[in-house]
Amino acid sequence: MTxxxxxxxxxxxxxxxxxxxxxxQVYAFYERLTPSGPADVQMTVAATGQAEPLAHTDFQAIDAxxxxxxxxxxxxxxxxxxxxxxxxxxxxxxVPLQAPGWFDCFDADAIGEALEDGRARAYLGQxxxxxxxxxxxxxxxxxxxxxxxxxNACGRVVFDGRPAPEGCPxxxxxx
Numbered sequence: 001m002t003x004x005x006x007x008x009x010x011x012x013x014x015x016x017x018x019x020x021x022x023x024x025q026v027y028a029f030y031e032r033l034t035p036s037g038p039a040d041v042q043m044t045v046a047a048t049g050q051a052e053p054l055a056h057t058d059f060q061a062i063d064a065x066x067x068x069x070x071x072x073x074x075x076x077x078x079x080x081x082x083x084x085x086x087x088x089x090x091x092x093x094x095v096p097l098q099a100p101g102w103f104d105c106f107d108a109d110a111i112g113e114a115l116e117d118g119r120a121r122a123y124l125g126q127x128x129x130x131x132x133x134x135x136x137x138x139x140x141x142x143x144x145x146x147x148x149x150x151x152n153a154c155g156r157v158v159f160d161g162r163p164a165p166e167g168c169p170x171x172x173x174x175x
Contacts, residue, residue: 029064030100033073041075041145043088043137044124051126054137055079056145062103068130069097073147074105081139085121094122094136097148111138111146131172132158 038053040061045052054077061073094115096108114120115138125135125147132155137147151159154168164171 029066030062030070030103031064033061033063035059035061041073041137041147042126042135043084044127045087046089047087049089054145060103060105061147062099068133069149069151071135071147071149072097072099072103072106073145075145075147077139077143077145079143081121081141081143084123084139089124091122091124091134091136094138095150096136096138096146097150106146106148108148114138114140127152128154128169131155131169 038055040059041054041056042051043054044050056075056077059073059075061071063072064070096106096111096115098108099106111120115122120138120140122136122138125137127134129135129149132152133149134152135147136150137145139145154164157168158164158171
């Protein structure tokens, strides 16, 4: 009888732990961001290297303090998406990161496919928004926009415990 009770206790504990881990990963740490205006979406101008606000509507975003790469946003632009290529820096190697299922405007697989087949273009939103993390902005031919944070080349090296390569800003204390 003691063995059965012990087995039941182990199974119940495992189920509770599994549900808790799922909840913490998918819901607990994320928060919806309140739109704050034009600066919610910024892109880096090729001529100056400075980020500037991009006119947009229908902005939705989530973020979490638990990780610098949990940011995701969706929005729409009304101008000609092709005109952006003349003004803003392209982003090499964009890889949209999955968002929680409940944030349904951001479908990383669909965004990735659109980038691969040319229906969307990726731009540098802001370089080093956190050390080693860039904000990437993708705009589709329909004017739908998406942004996420992605580890850049400097971050990949420094986060592996190696010194910052030449051309990278010095790593902050503790990296």
